[in-house]
Amino acid sequence: MAALLATSVRPTAAYPASVAAGVLARTGGVPATVTALRPAEIDPFAAIGMVRRFDRDTELFAEGNEADAVYKVVEGTIRLHKLLPDGRRQVIGFLQAGDMMGLAMAGTYLYTAECVTAAAVRRIPRARFEATMDEQPALARKLLTTMASELVAAQDQMLLLGRKTAVEKLASFLLVLGRRAAARNPGCRRIDLPMSRTDIADYLGLTTETVSRGFTKLKTSRLIRLLDGNVVELVDTEALTDLADCGA
Amino acid sequence: MAALLATSVRPTAAYPASVAAGVLARTGGVPATVTALRPAEIDPFAAIGMVRRFDRDTELFAEGNEADAVYKVVEGTIRLHKLLPDGRRQVIGFLQAGDMMGLAMAGTYLYTAECVTAAAVRRIPRARFEATMDEQPALARKLLTTMASELVAAQDQMLLLGRKTAVEKLASFLLVLGRRAAARNPGCRRIDLPMSRTDIADYLGLTTETVSRGFTKLKTSRLIRLLDGNVVELVDTEALTDLADCGA
DNA sequence: CGCGTAGTTGATGAAAATCAAATGTGGTGG
């Protein structure tokens, strides 16, 4: 059960919020004019905090660190995990642009956050975060909705971890990523898998070997195709959904 | 994998909020004067909705039902679960007095809620709930904190389901219940287990047989004692914590 | 080009599921 070595935080660049908003508009799929017109309504945090860039495998914060800030992913993929004392690891989730972390409201972070890919992350100091909520009462309700859907995702993951077989877990995982990809890019059946087999295994409660065998099985039965560059094509979404079963 | 039969909703009694507040004060450990003085500050929902009583094994709502209300448990134990099409069941959580459900903010409930014991539940229609949040902006922030700790619990449960062994799962489960019990009744090492072995199994991603063997193992190694009336005594909390490992 | 790591595939083992049966327990009716 390999525990990834935690590297220290090494931001490769930092921008004030105004510059970063431009970065977001340019790199994201959203037209720059829209974000420029009413950034606060689209993202209440767009004007708060700094966007920092990090190399892949960099640790943003560790389980147990003082929770002094909330983060919002601007670009790249972030991995959250928890560890058992003997090194067994559970990946709690993979975050992409728009996802938030550190909202746990506890004194310390309850999981470790690391960059799966090079990433840009907006860091909002807790004091600023609280102040913003004081100014904008509607914000708490928006966040409540966000938290609610995170909770729903967590419950789906419980069903997956507790009751699904290895192949069902993998099919579910690919379908969820497929839906995320389709949301950004409608009709797209291809998904990027920037994370390693070990990451996937630790997310699904399996081993790398079992994940690998799962991919082979799905490939052999023509439900997916493995393309170059860690890209997977969902060939038979129908059959994958049957496998994954539930509404997750 | 036995799926419990869903019985229809059969409230055995209903009280207006004012009467129910009295019931709460009398049956709970909180002095009646305190709840009587400032109920809204202690529980913003104390004056909203109706408290209904239900028999054990009654279904409150089912996965897929229109989510037209939010609930707060007043008394008794409620079980939330999700099902796979083939009947495999995952218990998402056990709720006790003070816990809320139905906050998912989706159009339909995403899990089924059933009474483990006879229970009293305050039902807050969604419209009233939204209106109350409009009136009391601070409420959303309180709920945000509630949701955050639910999310934390869900993440701990992911670690449990994905990476812990059968006995570790059981030890963790007992410790969490033990902490809950101690919170209500400081120093208490005895916990009531109103739920069946099947419920526990479906909560921990195991079978009843494995849960039973786990109890036997913990009993034989003198970490717990099984008393009459589904009561468990945590004899060696130290050793149980070692077994359960993590901070969960 | 070769080294190192990530991923795949194969053989074996262990934990938990499944199958099966015995034992307890609470509730009901005689």
Add this chain to the structure above:
DNA sequence: CCACCACATTTGATTTTCATCAACTACGCG
């Protein structure tokens, strides 16, 4: 009050799935 019944729990035997151990292959990078 007791006997009986249905069902929950425990215990035992066997099977299955997935983890572990081991080897090989492929890919990326210096």
